[in-house]
Amino acid sequence: xxxxxxxxxxxxxxxxxxxxxxxxxxxxxxxxxxxxxxxxxxxxxxxxxxxxxxxxxxxxxxxxxxxxxxxxxxxxxxxxxxxxxxxxxxxxxxxxxxxxxxxxxxxxxxxxxxxxxxxxxxxxxxxxxxxxxxxxxxxxxxxxxxxxxxxxxxxxxxxxxxxxxxxxxxxxxxxxxxxxxxxxxxxxxxxxxxxxxxxxxxxxxxxxxxxxxxxxxxxxxxxxxxxxxxxxxxxxxxxxxxxxxxxxxxxxxxxxxxxxxxxxxxxxxxxxxxxxxxxxxxxxxxxxxxxxxxxxxxxxxxxxxxxxxxxxxxxxxxxxxxxxxxxxxxxxxxxxxxxxxxxxxxxxxxxxxxxxxxxxxxxxxxxxxxxxxxxxxxxxxxxxxxxxxxxxxxxxxxxxxxxxxxxxxxxxxxxxxxxxxxxxxxxxxxxxxxxxxxxxxxxxxxxxxxxxxxxxxxxxxxxxxxxxxxxxxxxxxxxxxxxxxxxxxxxxxxxxxxxxxxxxxxxxxxxxxxxxxxxxxxxxxx
Amino acid sequence: xxxxxxxxxxxxxxxxxxxxxxxxxxxxxxxxxxxxxxxxxxxxxxxxxxxxxxxxxxxxxxxxxxxxxxxxxxxxxxxxxxxxxxxxxxxxxxxxxxxxxxxxxxxxxxxxxxxxxxxxxxxxxxxxxxxxxxxxxxxxxxxxxxxxxxxxxxxxxxxxxxxxxxxxxxxxxxxxxxxxxxxxxxxxxxxxxxxxxxxxxxxxxxxxxxxxxxxxxxxxxxxxxxxxxxxxxxxxxxxxxxxxxxxxxxxxxxxxxxxxxxxxxxxxxxxxxxxxxxxxxxxxxxxxxxxxxxxxxxxxxxxxxxxxxxxxxxxxxxxxxx
Numbered sequence: 001x002x003x004x005x006x007x008x009x010x011x012x013x014x015x016x017x018x019x020x021x022x023x024x025x026x027x028x029x030x031x032x033x034x035x036x037x038x039x040x041x042x043x044x045x046x047x048x049x050x051x052x053x054x055x056x057x058x059x060x061x062x063x064x065x066x067x068x069x070x071x072x073x074x075x076x077x078x079x080x081x082x083x084x085x086x087x088x089x090x091x092x093x094x095x096x097x098x099x100x101x102x103x104x105x106x107x108x109x110x111x112x113x114x115x116x117x118x119x120x121x122x123x124x125x126x127x128x129x130x131x132x133x134x135x136x137x138x139x140x141x142x143x144x145x146x147x148x149x150x151x152x153x154x155x156x157x158x159x160x161x162x163x164x165x166x167x168x169x170x171x172x173x174x175x176x177x178x179x180x181x182x183x184x185x186x187x188x189x190x191x192x193x194x195x196x197x198x199x200x201x202x203x204x205x206x207x208x209x210x211x212x213x214x215x216x217x218x219x220x221x222x223x224x225x226x227x228x229x230x231x232x233x234x235x236x237x238x239x240x241x242x243x244x245x246x247x248x249x250x251x252x253x254x255x256x257x258x259x260x261x262x263x264x265x266x267x268x269x270x271x272x273x274x275x276x277x278x279x280x281x282x283x284x285x286x287x288x289x290x291x292x293x294x295x296x297x298x299x300x301x302x303x304x305x306x307x308x309x310x311x312x313x314x315x316x317x318x319x320x321x322x323x324x325x326x327x328x329x330x331x332x333x334x335x336x337x338x339x340x341x342x343x344x345x346x347x348x349x350x351x352x353x354x355x356x357x358x359x360x361x362x363x364x365x366x367x368x369x370x371x372x373x374x375x376x377x378x379x380x381x382x383x384x385x386x387x388x389x390x391x392x393x394x395x396x397x398x399x400x401x402x403x404x405x406x407x408x409x410x411x412x413x414x415x416x417x418x419x420x421x422x423x424x425x426x427x428x429x430x431x432x433x434x435x436x437x438x439x440x441x442x443x444x445x446x447x448x449x450x451x452x453x454x455x456x457x458x459x460x461x462x463x464x465x466x467x468x469x470x471x472x473x474x475x476x477x478x479x480x481x482x483x484x485x486x487x488x489x490x491x492x493x494x495x496x497x498x499x500x501x502x503x504x505x506x507x508x509x510x511x512x513x514x515x516x517x518x519x520x521x522x523x524x525x526x
Numbered sequence: 527x528x529x530x531x532x533x534x535x536x537x538x539x540x541x542x543x544x545x546x547x548x549x550x551x552x553x554x555x556x557x558x559x560x561x562x563x564x565x566x567x568x569x570x571x572x573x574x575x576x577x578x579x580x581x582x583x584x585x586x587x588x589x590x591x592x593x594x595x596x597x598x599x600x601x602x603x604x605x606x607x608x609x610x611x612x613x614x615x616x617x618x619x620x621x622x623x624x625x626x627x628x629x630x631x632x633x634x635x636x637x638x639x640x641x642x643x644x645x646x647x648x649x650x651x652x653x654x655x656x657x658x659x660x661x662x663x664x665x666x667x668x669x670x671x672x673x674x675x676x677x678x679x680x681x682x683x684x685x686x687x688x689x690x691x692x693x694x695x696x697x698x699x700x701x702x703x704x705x706x707x708x709x710x711x712x713x714x715x716x717x718x719x720x721x722x723x724x725x726x727x728x729x730x731x732x733x734x735x736x737x738x739x740x741x742x743x744x745x746x747x748x749x750x751x752x753x754x755x756x757x758x759x760x761x762x763x764x765x766x767x768x769x770x771x772x773x774x775x776x777x778x779x780x781x782x783x784x785x786x787x788x789x790x791x792x793x794x795x796x797x798x799x800x801x802x803x804x805x806x807x808x809x810x811x812x813x814x815x816x817x818x819x820x821x822x823x824x825x826x827x828x829x830x831x832x833x834x835x836x837x838x839x840x841x842x843x844x845x846x847x848x
Contacts, residue, residue: 122566184608202796402556
């Protein structure tokens with residue numbers, strides 16, 4: 001009975017799909033303030049570039065429409081034992097140039113991601129070995145049980161072995177190479193869109209790939225233009241010259257909301273902003289104060305009480321952010337829903353400072369970028385005036401990111417007070433513990449972004465345990481406990497989780513992910 | 527001839543100095559390695575990349591290596607584009623040149639007659655209006671003017687496109703957007719913005735020079751002799767205003783390249799200016815160095831041309847009297 005019922009239904013589905021299939025080209029004209037830095041998927045590890053390329057190249061697994069990890073070039077997978085994973089590859093997949101996809105392409109791409117010039121070695125950091133079982137099966141063996149192998153593999157894009165080797169692109173771009181890199185301006189993936197033309201910084205045109213294995217929306221052509229100037233970017237949207245602007249500058253939200261035929265689309269982004277305080281030097285730098293006040297927990301608590309994060313959200317962020325209680329946002333695995341933020345209270349802050357021996361406050365220098373995060377410069381200015389209320393005098397060094405990052409990152413960590421943020425690329429808080437919160441151990445690749453130099457050994461232990469625990473529930477509890485310890489220690493002062501804000505033409509349907517991905521195959525032009 | 531050779535020699539020294547200053551400044555534009563690698567890249571990998579790019583060598587050594595390569599026509603590979611820098615400049619240069627030419631020609635066509643007119647009839651209503659517009663041109667910053675034009679002509683009226691360079695066409699082997707309607711409509715607003723500032727400066731200079739010359743004795747004698755106005759104004763007065771005016775025009779037109787940075791940013795014009803801004807953001811030293819040398823070259827060549835034109839218009843220079 002079931003069969004007879006299903007048959008007409010599926011026929012109807014096929015028919016309706018045929019009916020709505022685009023009779024003419026639906027062009028999506030997108031603009032952003034930056035451009036992808038390269039078309040090589042293993043060269044520049046920069047989020048916009050990665051997500052732009054995710055429309056052209058695919059990985060074994062990817063986030064689906066609902067942000068769940070699903071098979072992409074892997075049809076299914078199984079765990080043979082705690083450290084061995086077997087991936088069954090999808091049949092009938094072809095690259096844009098028509099060649100067939102098979103296991104040797106996966107192995108080649110993994111080799112490539114691990115080669116000297118790659119910036120994606122971390123993706124396979126937990127992997128001991130990998131091999132092709134046969135043409136359509138690949139086996140990956142990890143060094144230790146890795147509960148988040150799938151998350152790690154999200155960023156591993158697969159290239160065509162024959163194409164790469166034929167074009168001298170067997171390795172990621174080598175900046176010292178005398179010849180220009182073919183893979184910087186050419187691409188051959190399995191993704192829903194292929195590259196028609198590429199002029200970096202000017203215009204990139206993509207077209208829907210006819211031989212794509214999966215379902216797509218009705219977008220058949222994508223024209224992407226970087227427009228650096230914010231005012232021009234918004235004008236292009238308002239005058240109807242582009243259909244989608246991402247991100248939309250906060251100061252222009254009202255203009256777009258008032259505009260005809262355009263709308264604002266927003267949702268929470270996985271980026272958490274925070275203030276860091278030097279907890280590793282005996283003497284803080286660029287400050288007349290003797291010793292290091294931040295070694296005292298009460299001083300760190302006082303700063304947290306003094307910084308009115310809600311006011312920063314309301315004024316500086318124009319409401320386009322949510323209060324952060326911890327160092328990850330709620331969609332990241334390991335988020336602890338029980339944690340609260342130290343309330344804004346000037347008197348408590350002053351009392352804590354007095355107890356710690358600074359009744360009149362002290363003077364320090366704050367480092368801040370002005371062109372990296374949404375309104376980063378203004379957030380710092382607000383922090384300066386908020387801290388002045390409790391007697392802490394802040395000399396602000398607001399600088400372009402090109403000056404800011406070399407100053408504050410490893411190996412110098414040349415700051416004692418700063419604004420920074422982090423997006424865990426795996427959407428798992430273990431990534432935050434390994435990079436930002438874990439006790440600094442640069443030789444083992446831990447804490448390279450722990451600029452504060454904070455250290456909570458119990459949290460380190462929990463994180464290390466979570467790294468090899470396969471039981472998802474137990475693991476999550478460990479990460480949550482570790483997060484609670486870090487928050488209790490006020491390792492950093494959490495500020496807010498910023499919103500992803502796009503401006504779009506009324507007739508464009510988009511899918512927003514907290515990681516800033518823009519999976520164009522789910523977009524539609526109505 | 528000796529005169530020109532000496533100038534060429536001087537120009538070479540100037541170019542070497544420009545490149546040296548550039549290299550000293552590049553130490554402060556930031557660390558290119560950080561914009562090349564991702565947040566998860568280890569400290570050792572970063573150090574290895576820095577070493578392989580030669581960024582750990584002393585700055586003078588980097589400079590010497592650069593000059594030796596540049597003399598051979600090799601400007602290196604852009605860190606952020608992974609392409610030959612010379613190829614990138616060849617790609618972007620036509621866009622800037624057509625913008626500069628269009629606005630340069632426009633401003634000269636408008637400024638010279640307007641400057642002469644306001645110099646002769648300085649009290650009339652038309653002259654007053656022209657002067658008022660020229661004040662606006664000189665005093666409104668180009669980015670503001672650009673955004674205003676976009677607001678009016680793109681957002682409100684929807685007449686002109688707000689960004690980019692339009693369709694290209696090839697005429698007599700030259701590939702330019704000025705040969706198509708679409709291209710012209712894209713170029714119109716940025717060219718107008720660039721033109722307005724030049725217009726104001728050149729116009730006011732010509733007017734001031736005309737006023738100066740018209741007060742001199744030989745002009746009074748010319749009037750006293752009963753010469754017709756046309757001959758006094760154009761034959762005697764205008765000719766003697768030309769030396770300072772040509773100098774100024776030469777410098778102004780080469781500074782159009784520099785001014786075009788902001789205009790190109792506002793209109794997303796894919797020329798050299800937007801390339802420079804990108805290079806600064808990414809600390810792309812090979813690209814920055816090449817841009818600097820290019821702009822230095824534009825200024826030295828235009829100065830050479832100005833010197834050559836002097837000789838043509840002022841016989842006193844030719845005969846070594848000045």
